[in-house]
Every structure is written in C-alpha cells, then in structure tokens.
Amino acid sequence: MLQILNSMSGRKEVFKPLVAGTVRMYACGITVYDYCHLGHARMLIVFDMVRKYLRSQGYQVTFVRNITDIDDKIIARAAENKQPIAEFTAHFIRAMWDDYAALGVERADLEPRATEYIPAIVSIITRLVRRGYAYPAPNGDVxxxxxxxxxxxxxxxxxxxxxxxxxxxxxxxxxxxPLDFVLWKGSKEGEPAWDSPWGPGRPGWHIECSAMSTQILGPHFDIHGGGMDLVFPHHENEIAQSCCATDEPFVNYWMHNGFVRVDNEKMSKSLGNFFTIREVLGWVRDAEVIRYLLLSSHYRAPINYSVESLDQADAALERLYLALRGVELPTTVTASSASDKFEAAMNDDFNTALALSELQQLAREINIAKTAKNMTLASQLAGEMVYLAKVIGVVQQVPDVFLRKAAPKRGPEAYSTKAARSASHSEGKVLSDAEIDQLIAQRIAARKSKDWKESDRIRDELSAQGILLEDAAQGTSWRRR
Ligand SMILES: [Zn+2]
Incomplete structure (x- = not known):
C-alpha cells in the first residue's frame, strides 16, 4: 500500500485516489526567463519518478505541469534582450524541453501556459470578487x-x-x-496586457496555478507537487484562492521536494549560485548519473551538489552496469524477493534511496551468480534489475554504451567552492572509442607474436588514459575508469 507524506497533515497517509485506478496530479512548472538549473532538475526528476511509479502500479495518471510565460522577470529580461516576449519565452521553453529530453524526463500530459488561460484566470478572479474574497483596487490591481x-x-x-x-x-x-496578495496586475504603459472587467492587465503568479489546475483536473484532485520553497506563499495562496472560489477541498495530497544546496546554501537563481542543467550534463559521462544523484536521497531531504557527489553517483551507477555486463537479458521478467523490497521502499513515500540500495544488492547477487557460472540466475536477476530501475530512469542502456563513454572533462567552473575550483585542473586529451579499439587490436597482434613487452606497453598506455582492459576467454573488453 502506497503511503505519501502529505505536507497538509505533516503525516504519512495511505494513498487513496478520488477515482479508483486513476490519479490526477499537478506540479508547478518553470517560469521561463532563463535556462533550468539543478534545483529545477530535481523537481522535474522527482515528479517524473512519482508519475512513473504510479503508472507501474497500474494507475492511469493524468499529469499537468504548467509553464509560467508571463511575469515581471520575463517582461524585464525580454526588454533587456530587445525581444518580443513570445519570442523570448519560446526560446527558453524549447531549451527546457531539450533539458527534459536529456534527463529522460517525460513531458507532462498537458503543459498549460498562463497566457493561454487568461479567460479561465479572469473567470476565477471574477468569482472571488463576487463572493467577497477579493477586491479591485483603484490602481487597476485586484x-x-x-x-x-x-x-x-x-x-x-x-x-x-x-x-x-x-x-x-x-x-x-x-x-x-499588507498580507493581501495580487490576483490581477493592472498594466503600466508599454507592458503586455489582456482585457478584464478591471481594465487591462496580466495575471498574478499564484492565481495561474489555481485557474489551470481546476480548469483541467477539476476543483478537487489527487496530488499537487512542487519544490519546498513553494509551500509559502505560493501553495498557501493557491489553497486560499481555490477553496474560496469553489467550496471544494482542492487537493488531497501535497508533496514537496527538498532543495539542491551548494556550500550549504539553497541553489537558486536569486542567489546567483546555480548550475544549469546543460552545464552539469557536460560534467558527467551520462545523464543517468544526474538522475542517480538526485534520486539517491529521499525526495524531501536536501541534497548537496559537489563534483564528489557526481563522482559517487557515477561509481554507484557503474557498479550496476558492470554487474549487467556480459549477461543476456531474459525475454520475460521474473520477480524475486528483491522486487518486493523495492516496492516496499517505493511504497514508503517514494523512498528511492532505499530502492536504489535494493538495486545495488541485486548487482551483488548477479556478480555472485556470474562467479558461480550460473548464467540463468544472473540473467533472471539482471532482467529484474533493469525492469525495476525503469522507474528511477537508470540502467536503461546497453552496459558497454555507458561504460565506454568518455570521462567528463571538467573545468574549474564545475566545482562548488572557490578552493576546489582553484585546485582543479583541466584534464588531457581523451582517446576516442576508435583509437582505443585500434590500440587493443595492436596489443592482440603483439600477444599473438608473443611480444609481451609491446603488449604490456599498450596496456600501460591505455591505463594511463583511464582505460581498463579485461581479458577473458571470449576476448578483451574495455571500460573507462
Ligand atoms: Zn503553482
């Protein structure tokens, strides 16, 4: 039975959807005025994981994630760039989708944009004014x-x-x-504006989510998620707006993911200490490393970013791929007790940290089966691991594709502290796969002619470049260290 820690009650509660077999969920999306950073990546990956797990449990999930494509920062940045707002936001929406694709985050079923929901927004504000919960001010604001x-x-x-x-x-x-918050902003000279009963203006940020979630999912739905920083005022205000507009309970389960921290400060655009997703993608050999890192802690707990944490995630992921290497996947998946343990971890408020340790345990068991030459068992366990890991979004590639990827090149900018940045040094030339294959062929030729000295020289040369060779009966395989 799935239990979710509900931010509303502060307790773990058994998950019971409003309509059996279906889940309607909404997560607050991105305000598109810049490239997404690692804090966004965590929020995107966490709710992608939640959706994938719910689906794996047989639920039909409708997932909505909005796009805030009008706000003060967007207006200011577009003006700085001397770009029309729609063109400016279109650029960052495309970039955001590229980041989704790179991280294996599926697009939501619906991605409503604020500027496309103005009638729904005006309608909910009108209802709030009519019911006495909101008031238009003389300056054109509501x-x-x-x-x-x-x-x-x-x-x-x-x-x-x-x-x-x-x-x-x-x-x-x-x-x-002073605590009253804006629902509608009267426009100033030269600002983008839409018509409303209170004059030309644009929606406030909080009302967007109330209007779009209610319009698409109905006035009462199952799960609403977002980053921990949205609890107040954003979600407090959403609840006030939605409950007062409809007299319905609005949301049954509120979920909030923890921050990504840098040097024990929250990573955020406003603090200027953020790493963009595209930067970090350049510092790992594969995007699965980022998913592994961001799901290796419970989603509500904070995570600290550092190059060391990336390397630890890389090493952990490598252990899984090394276990899978040389094992043929079965055509059907058989569940062992590992599946029960994995599911129990996920059912306990999506405890991916524990679920990943179950995958590591499976890797150890696969290695034992391989050593004992029990390839049937190894194959069965490998199939189970790949199947379970789908929810986390890791080990979804052929092992050699991952293991042979070039080691990431990291400049000083990858390091989170000034000291680490100055201590870091850029790395040398990286051998291509073709160059490695060629050197291995030369080494095989040397061995055939019993030129052991040349064979060892090539092995050492490759080793110095971080390429590890493994000689086996069926040939020589390699991976990057
Ligand atoms: Zn929101």
Missing part, C-alpha cells in the same frame, strides 16, 4: 483579502499576526491589509 479566508496560514503553519509583524512596510495604499 487583491485577495487574506482575512476573509479563515484557514489562511494553516497549510504552512503561519499565524497572520506573525506574518504581519514580519511583513515589509509596503508603500501600497491599494491593499486593505
């Missing part, structure tokens, strides 16, 4: 009145008086209460 929603602050565990005490003294006479 605000949500937080004191009208009795549960405001309950979700994030905040008290209104504490929030007011900590609130910046804003020079905004349009608001009745």
């Amino acid at each position: 605000y949500f009145a937080v004191d009208k929603f009795k549960d405001y602050g309950k979700f994030s565990g905040r008290k209104l008086e504490d929030l007011r005490a900590g609130a910046r003294v804003e020079i905004n006479e349009a608001k009745h209460d």
Whole structure:
C-alpha cells in the first residue's frame, strides 16, 4: 500500500485516489526567463519518478505541469534582450524541453501556459470578487483579502499576526491589509496586457496555478507537487484562492521536494549560485548519473551538489552496469524477493534511496551468480534489475554504451567552492572509442607474436588514459575508469 507524506497533515497517509485506478496530479512548472538549473532538475526528476511509479502500479495518471510565460522577470529580461516576449519565452521553453529530453524526463500530459488561460484566470478572479474574497483596487490591481479566508496560514503553519509583524512596510495604499496578495496586475504603459472587467492587465503568479489546475483536473484532485520553497506563499495562496472560489477541498495530497544546496546554501537563481542543467550534463559521462544523484536521497531531504557527489553517483551507477555486463537479458521478467523490497521502499513515500540500495544488492547477487557460472540466475536477476530501475530512469542502456563513454572533462567552473575550483585542473586529451579499439587490436597482434613487452606497453598506455582492459576467454573488453 502506497503511503505519501502529505505536507497538509505533516503525516504519512495511505494513498487513496478520488477515482479508483486513476490519479490526477499537478506540479508547478518553470517560469521561463532563463535556462533550468539543478534545483529545477530535481523537481522535474522527482515528479517524473512519482508519475512513473504510479503508472507501474497500474494507475492511469493524468499529469499537468504548467509553464509560467508571463511575469515581471520575463517582461524585464525580454526588454533587456530587445525581444518580443513570445519570442523570448519560446526560446527558453524549447531549451527546457531539450533539458527534459536529456534527463529522460517525460513531458507532462498537458503543459498549460498562463497566457493561454487568461479567460479561465479572469473567470476565477471574477468569482472571488463576487463572493467577497477579493477586491479591485483603484490602481487597476485586484487583491485577495487574506482575512476573509479563515484557514489562511494553516497549510504552512503561519499565524497572520506573525506574518504581519514580519511583513515589509509596503508603500501600497491599494491593499486593505499588507498580507493581501495580487490576483490581477493592472498594466503600466508599454507592458503586455489582456482585457478584464478591471481594465487591462496580466495575471498574478499564484492565481495561474489555481485557474489551470481546476480548469483541467477539476476543483478537487489527487496530488499537487512542487519544490519546498513553494509551500509559502505560493501553495498557501493557491489553497486560499481555490477553496474560496469553489467550496471544494482542492487537493488531497501535497508533496514537496527538498532543495539542491551548494556550500550549504539553497541553489537558486536569486542567489546567483546555480548550475544549469546543460552545464552539469557536460560534467558527467551520462545523464543517468544526474538522475542517480538526485534520486539517491529521499525526495524531501536536501541534497548537496559537489563534483564528489557526481563522482559517487557515477561509481554507484557503474557498479550496476558492470554487474549487467556480459549477461543476456531474459525475454520475460521474473520477480524475486528483491522486487518486493523495492516496492516496499517505493511504497514508503517514494523512498528511492532505499530502492536504489535494493538495486545495488541485486548487482551483488548477479556478480555472485556470474562467479558461480550460473548464467540463468544472473540473467533472471539482471532482467529484474533493469525492469525495476525503469522507474528511477537508470540502467536503461546497453552496459558497454555507458561504460565506454568518455570521462567528463571538467573545468574549474564545475566545482562548488572557490578552493576546489582553484585546485582543479583541466584534464588531457581523451582517446576516442576508435583509437582505443585500434590500440587493443595492436596489443592482440603483439600477444599473438608473443611480444609481451609491446603488449604490456599498450596496456600501460591505455591505463594511463583511464582505460581498463579485461581479458577473458571470449576476448578483451574495455571500460573507462
Ligand atoms: Zn503553482
């Protein structure tokens, strides 16, 4: 039985979908004004894993992830770039999809964009105004009145008086209460604008998600997810808006993934300490290393980025591929007790850290079977490993394809601390697969003519380049260290 730690109750709860056999889930997506960073990668990979696991359990999943394609930063950046907004956001949406593809993150079933849902957004704001939960201000903005929603602050565990005490003294006479938040922003001269009953303007960020999730999934759905930083104010505000607009409970299970940290600070665009997905892809031999790293901790726990953590993930993934090497996969998958353990780990609030350790245990058992020359058992266990690992999105390639990939070249920019950056040095030339095959052929020829000195010289030359040779009865195989 799947249990999910529900951010709403703070407890693990048995997952029971609203409609048996189906799951409707929504995750807050990207605001497209820059390239996605590793913090985004974690959020994308976590909810991709959740969706894949739910599907593997037989659920029919409808997954929605929005795209915020209008906001203050987008307007400012597009103006800096002297680009029309639609052209500017189209570039970063394409780049985001490229990152998805590289990381093996499937596109959502629906990817609504704020600018395409203006009628739905205007309609939910109209309802909130009519019901007395929101008010238009003389400056053309429309605000949500937080004191009208009795549960405001309950979700994030905040008290209104504490929030007011900590609130910046804003020079905004349009608001009745400094905690009121904007639903509709009246446009200033030269800004993009859509017509509304309150004059030309654009939607606030929070209302987008309420409008799009409700329009597509209905006023009450199963799972809503996002990064931990969205708990307040974004999700607190979404709950206020949606509950007040519909009198429905909105969401049954709230899930939040932890931060990616750098030097014990949150990685974020606003702190300027972020690594983009495309940068990190250049520092690993394969994107599966990033998936392994980001799923090697429980999704709610923080993860620290460092080159060492990338290398540890690489080594762990390599152990799985080395076990699979030389083993033929079976045509049908047989489940052993490993499958039960893997499922138990995943059912415990998607504990991928434990699930990955079950895959490592399978690798050890495959190695034992190989040593005992029990290739039937090795094949059966290998088939099971590849099948289970599909949910995590790792070991989905032919072992040699992974094992022979060039070692990543990392410049100082890959290192998370200044000290590590200056200590790092760039690496030398990397041998191509063809060059390696050629050297191996020369070594085989040397061995045939019993020229052991030349054979050893070639082995040492390859070893110095990080290429390890393994001589076996059926020939010589190689991998990169
Ligand atoms: Zn959202």
